[in-house]
Amino acid sequence: MSSMTLSPNGNGSQETQNWLQSSVQTFFATCNWDNQSIEVQSLKLSALTEVETELALNLSVQDFFAAVNWDGTSLSSPALAPAQDLFEPAESDDGFTLTDFSDLF
Amino acid sequence: MANSTWGSTPELLHQSSAKLKNPKKHNHYGFKDFFQFDPNRGTIVDWNNSQNVLTTEDFIIGLVEGLEEEVGEASAATMYTIGCDWGQKDAFFFEKWFEKEYDRPMRQTNLLFLLETWWWPFTAQGWGRWEIDLGDRKQGFMFINIFDSAVARTLGDVGKPVCFLYAGLFAGFFTELVKKQLSCIEIQCYSMGETYCKFLLGGQDRIDAASFWLNEGATARDIEKRLRSGELR
Amino acid sequence: MLSQIQRLSQETEGRYASDEELRFLVEYARSFELRVQTYQKIQAAEAQILQQVQAKMRSLDPTLFRSGNDDITNKWKRDTLRTLRYSAAAMLIDDPEALRERFLFWFQTIMRAFGAQKSCGVTYTVMQEVIKQHLTTSEASLILPILEVNRRMLGTV
Numbered sequence: 001m002s003s004m005t006l007s008p009n010g011n012g013s014q015e016t017q018n019w020l021q022s023s024v025q026t027f028f029a030t031c032n033w034d035n036q037s038i039e040v041q042s043l044k045l046s047a048l049t050e051v052e053t054e055l056a057l058n059l060s061v062q063d064f065f066a067a068v069n070w071d072g073t074s075l076s077s078p079a080l081a082p083a084q085d086l087f088e089p090a091e092s093d094d095g096f097t098l099t100d101f102s103d104l105f
Numbered sequence: 106m107a108n109s110t111w112g113s114t115p116e117l118l119h120q121s122s123a124k125l126k127n128p129k130k131h132n133h134y135g136f137k138d139f140f141q142f143d144p145n146r147g148t149i150v151d152w153n154n155s156q157n158v159l160t161t162e163d164f165i166i167g168l169v170e171g172l173e174e175e176v177g178e179a180s181a182a183t184m185y186t187i188g189c190d191w192g193q194k195d196a197f198f199f200e201k202w203f204e205k206e207y208d209r210p211m212r213q214t215n216l217l218f219l220l221e222t223w224w225w226p227f228t229a230q231g232w233g234r235w236e237i238d239l240g241d242r243k244q245g246f247m248f249i250n251i252f253d254s255a256v257a258r259t260l261g262d263v264g265k266p267v268c269f270l271y272a273g274l275f276a277g278f279f280t281e282l283v284k285k286q287l288s289c290i291e292i293q294c295y296s297m298g299e300t301y302c303k304f305l306l307g308g309q310d311r312i313d314a315a316s317f318w319l320n321e322g323a324t325a326r327d328i329e330k331r332l333r334s335g336e337l338r
Numbered sequence: 339m340l341s342q343i344q345r346l347s348q349e350t351e352g353r354y355a356s357d358e359e360l361r362f363l364v365e366y367a368r369s370f371e372l373r374v375q376t377y378q379k380i381q382a383a384e385a386q387i388l389q390q391v392q393a394k395m396r397s398l399d400p401t402l403f404r405s406g407n408d409d410i411t412n413k414w415k416r417d418t419l420r421t422l423r424y425s426a427a428a429m430l431i432d433d434p435e436a437l438r439e440r441f442l443f444w445f446q447t448i449m450r451a452f453g454a455q456k457s458c459g460v461t462y463t464v465m466q467e468v469i470k471q472h473l474t475t476s477e478a479s480l481i482l483p484i485l486e487v488n489r490r491m492l493g494t495v
Contacts, residue, residue: 098212098219102283104242105308135440217451225444 119150129206139229151226153202162259169260169267181269188273195274196281199223223278231255232271246307246332249275249289254302257295266294268302275306288312293325310337339366339432366432369480376477377430380422383472388419390468395460402457418461421445421492425484434484442491449492459493462486 119141123130133139133152140157141150149157172180200211203222211219217237224235232255238248254268268291276289290312293303303325305315314337315328323331342362346355380387392415395402403411421441428437449458466485470478 096216097214098216098282101216101239101242102285105245105283105285105287132441132444134444135436138440215451218448221447221451225447 134229165259184269185273188270189277192274192277249304251302266291267296341435462489
């Protein structure tokens with residue numbers, strides 16, 4: 001099997017820090033599983049700067065619960081994918097490649 | 106279900122935050138990962154930048170019955186031919202995105218892994234799960250099983266095979282892949298009361314033989330046995 | 339939990355959710371501290387966990403780290419580490435459904451393509467034993483079911 005070189009994500013900024021190694025606080029802050037709307041994200045943001053942020057009762061259930069500041073953490077950029085994908089396929093397994101396969105027909 | 110995979114419209118790009126952050130994330134086949142919905146433009150773009158259309162069973166029924174009304178018994182051959190064309194074009198499309206995602210040439214990749222990777226978008230799109238059986242590859246044929254065929258599941262038990270589009274898709278794709286003329290025939294179908302659909306892929310002589318035996322009332326098991334014992338008529 | 343919220347939001351469109359429908363949120367809130375604790379413990383111990391699982395597996399059957407003539411230890415480490423991290427994340431937000439849909443269904447087919455089911459089966463059996471040594475009983479009760487799902491999905495032919 002090939003030994004793999006893990007190359008860092010192209011943009012090289014702080015945001016490439018592997019989320020899987022981040023603290024729980026940061027983890028939750030960067031969750032955007034459901035592609036929260038701008039409205040929801042701004043609600044969360046305002047919740048940080050003001051002591052009390054009122055969550056409008058006319059929000060949909062999803063947006064309402066999503067906007068609750070569950071853990072009182074800071075909001076940063078949404079991302080959940082690891083900066084580096086650790087999976088790499090084998091270069092040769094039992095050596096059975098497409099070329100070998102094609103020869104059989 | 107994909108409406109077409111032959112070339113993506115240049116301005117349509119899947120640009121979810123997840124993809125932008127990690128474009129090489131290989132496990133991206135969850136529904137919300139694979140498809141990006143843009144309500145403003147009314148588009149659904151998948152991870153490989155292909156435009157998609159969501160359809161219902163009514164669409165499938167309309168397609169199948171409408172075609173039958175137009176061309177009668179030629180509808181099976183028509184669907185097969187459409188599938189072949191689709192499969193052939195998809196082979197080119199696949200090679201491009203695979204090599205981009207994995208940074209390696211398709212031809213030097215582990216075959217089973219390559220094929221699983223090819224089929225995943227189809228699973229994500231609702232075409233069904235599959236299983237490849239390469240046990241007979243040295244004899245120059247192989248089997249593909251499809252679970253939850255969109256066509257068969259929609260039409261239900263109608264007493265005859267219906268997955269001609271799939272058979273064509275496999276024929277077209279694998280022909281392009283191995284650079285040899287291959288054909289495909291469905292030898293077992295959910296629409297005939299079976300629990301899954303089974304396809305035979307191989308050279309024309311094998312397919313002709315299977316077709317002949319099917320017409321004589323052979324079961325999939327019979328066909329498998331005869332092929333393995335080297336029979337060709 | 340997040341998948342459940344998604345479903346709830348669809349089902350309760352235009353109306354209030356019943357107490358019954360909101361129960362999972364209450365339960366999640368109750369278990370939250372424990373989940374965070376467990377997540378952090380796993381995070382801190384991941385290198386050790388992996389090393390212990392590897393050692394145990396090697397003593398059971400060293401061929402588990404060979405594929406033909408190739409040594410696949412590094413590949414095993416990368417795949418196992420990633421799976422463990424995804425599992426811990428799924429445990430944290432109590433969303434095994436998302437773990438299946440976004441990772442396991444796909445990874446299962448990849449493991450089958452490489453014939454790695456036996457290795458996966460042993461990996462996640464051993465990992466359940468090993469991880470118990472790092473966690474309290476109640477912490478373990480959160481992660482073990484997920485590791486068992488991994489074992490079943492990745493480790494059966």
